[in-house]
Amino acid sequence: MSEPSLILDGREIPFVPGQTILQAAEDAGAWIPRLCHKPGLEPCGSCRVCVVRANGRTVSSCTFPASLGMVVECDTPDLLAMRRLIVEMLFVEGNHFCMSCEKSGHCELQALGYRLGITAPQLEYQFPRREVDASHPDILIDHNRCILCARCVRTSRDLDGKEAFAFVGRGPHKRIAASAGSRLRDTSADVSDRAIDACPVGALLRKRVGFSVPVGRRPYDAVPIGGQEVGR
Amino acid sequence: MSKPRVATTSLCGCFGCHMSLLDIDERILQLAEIVEFDKSPINDHKDFTQRCTVGLIEGGCANAENVHVLRRFREMCDVLVSVGDCATTGGIPALRNLVPLEECLEEAYVKGPSVHNPSRRIPDDPEIPLLLDKVYPAHEVVKIDYHLPGCPPSADTLWEALNALLSGKPLALPYALLKYD
Structure with a gap:
C-alpha cells in the first residue's frame, strides 16, 4: 500500500502517521511560517502564526495531526492576512525597539x-x-x-x-x-x-x-x- | 511638463533619515534633475509654495507642533510616506511612553543628576509647543500611504522608493531593503 497523503494548497504530499501538518509540509519542502514551534520541543500552538485551514477549519498546523486525504490551505490571501495580523499584534502589544x-x-x-x-x-x-x-x-x-x-x-x-x-x-x-x-x-x-x-x-x-x-x-x-x- | 515636487520634514526624529537621503551619493544629482524640492530642510524652505507629489515624513509626533506640521503635509501632498522607525513606530523618542510624562519632565528639569534649576520650574512658555501625552507614530495621527521602516532606512531603500513613487510604479521593496534597524 502506498504511504498516506494529504493535499496542501492543491498539491498531494505524503506524511508519516503521527506527524503534524507543519512537519508533513516541511518534509515536502513547504515551510509554513511559525514562531512558538521549535523542533525538539513539544508543540504548544500558542502563537497561532502557523495557522492553516484543514478541511475547512482554521487550526494551528504545529499541533494539528495530518490525516488521510485531508485538504489543507496555507498560502491563501485570507490566511496570509490572518498571519500578518497575528505578527502585527505581537509587535504592538509589546515594546519592540528593533x-x-x-x-x-x-x-x-x-x-x-x-x-x-x-x-x-x-x-x-x-x-x-x-x-x-x-x-x-x-x-x-x-x-x-x-x-x-x-x-x-x-x-x-x-x-x-x-x-x-x-x-x-x-x-x-x-x-x-x-x-x-x-x-x-x-x-x-x-x-x-x-x-x-x-x-x-x-x-x-x-x-x-x-x-x-x-x-x-x-x-x-x-x-x-x-x-x-x-x-x- | 513640470517636475514632480517633493517635500520633506523631520518631526520628532534625529535627522538621521535625512542624512540617509543624502547618502544616495552622486545619485543626488540625478534626483535634483527629476524632482523639485518644496518645503524641506534640504533647501530650507519653511512653508509649501504649492501642492506636492510626494511628502516624506521623518519622526513621530511628540508635541502639538509636530501634529500641526504633519496635518499640513497631509493636506499638501498627494502621497505621504513615513520614513524611518520614528515615523512608523514612534522609535527611540517613544521610549518615554514607558514613563508617565510628569516623571519624564521632572527628571529632565528638576530631579536629574546634572540639573541646576533652583526655581524647580518646568518650562511652560506658550511659545514652546505643548508636549503630547506620548509619542505617536505618524499613521496614528493622519493617513499615511507608504511606510519605509529602518533606523534609518538605507540610502538604497529611499532611492528605490522615490523612484517607484515618482514613476507611478507600485512600491515593492526587495527583501534586503526592508529592515527595522
Whole structure:
C-alpha cells in the first residue's frame, strides 16, 4: 500500500502517521511560517502564526495531526492576512525597539515581519509598562520583548531538566517568570542553559555578548526565515 | 511638463533619515534633475509654495507642533510616506511612553543628576509647543500611504522608493531593503 497523503494548497504530499501538518509540509519542502514551534520541543500552538485551514477549519498546523486525504490551505490571501495580523499584534502589544535591540538581525519575530512584508502595523501601539529583570550576573529577562511563546518554559523543563521558567498571571497580565515569581538570580537558571538559546526574540539574553555580528552578516539580513521567499 | 515636487520634514526624529537621503551619493544629482524640492530642510524652505507629489515624513509626533506640521503635509501632498522607525513606530523618542510624562519632565528639569534649576520650574512658555501625552507614530495621527521602516532606512531603500513613487510604479521593496534597524 502506498504511504498516506494529504493535499496542501492543491498539491498531494505524503506524511508519516503521527506527524503534524507543519512537519508533513516541511518534509515536502513547504515551510509554513511559525514562531512558538521549535523542533525538539513539544508543540504548544500558542502563537497561532502557523495557522492553516484543514478541511475547512482554521487550526494551528504545529499541533494539528495530518490525516488521510485531508485538504489543507496555507498560502491563501485570507490566511496570509490572518498571519500578518497575528505578527502585527505581537509587535504592538509589546515594546519592540528593533533599532536598539541586541537580538536585531537574529530575531525570529522581526524576521517574520520581513518575510511577510510588514512595513508598519495597522493596529495602535499599546506601549505597555513592563519590567526588566537583570538581577542575574550573566543573563537577563526583558519582559518588554517577551511574546509568551513558552519556548524557554518548555526547553528548561524538557531539555535542561530545570523548570527555571514558568508563566504567571492570566490574559493581558500573563508573563514569563523565573521559578514562579522569584528574581532570576535566585533560580537555577544558568548562562549555559539551552533555554536561553530557545528564545526567538530578545527577551532572554546573555549579558555582555550583544552586537557581536556586524550588520549585513546576521542570519536574516539577506535570507528570509524559512529560506527563500515563496509568495509572502 | 513640470517636475514632480517633493517635500520633506523631520518631526520628532534625529535627522538621521535625512542624512540617509543624502547618502544616495552622486545619485543626488540625478534626483535634483527629476524632482523639485518644496518645503524641506534640504533647501530650507519653511512653508509649501504649492501642492506636492510626494511628502516624506521623518519622526513621530511628540508635541502639538509636530501634529500641526504633519496635518499640513497631509493636506499638501498627494502621497505621504513615513520614513524611518520614528515615523512608523514612534522609535527611540517613544521610549518615554514607558514613563508617565510628569516623571519624564521632572527628571529632565528638576530631579536629574546634572540639573541646576533652583526655581524647580518646568518650562511652560506658550511659545514652546505643548508636549503630547506620548509619542505617536505618524499613521496614528493622519493617513499615511507608504511606510519605509529602518533606523534609518538605507540610502538604497529611499532611492528605490522615490523612484517607484515618482514613476507611478507600485512600491515593492526587495527583501534586503526592508529592515527595522
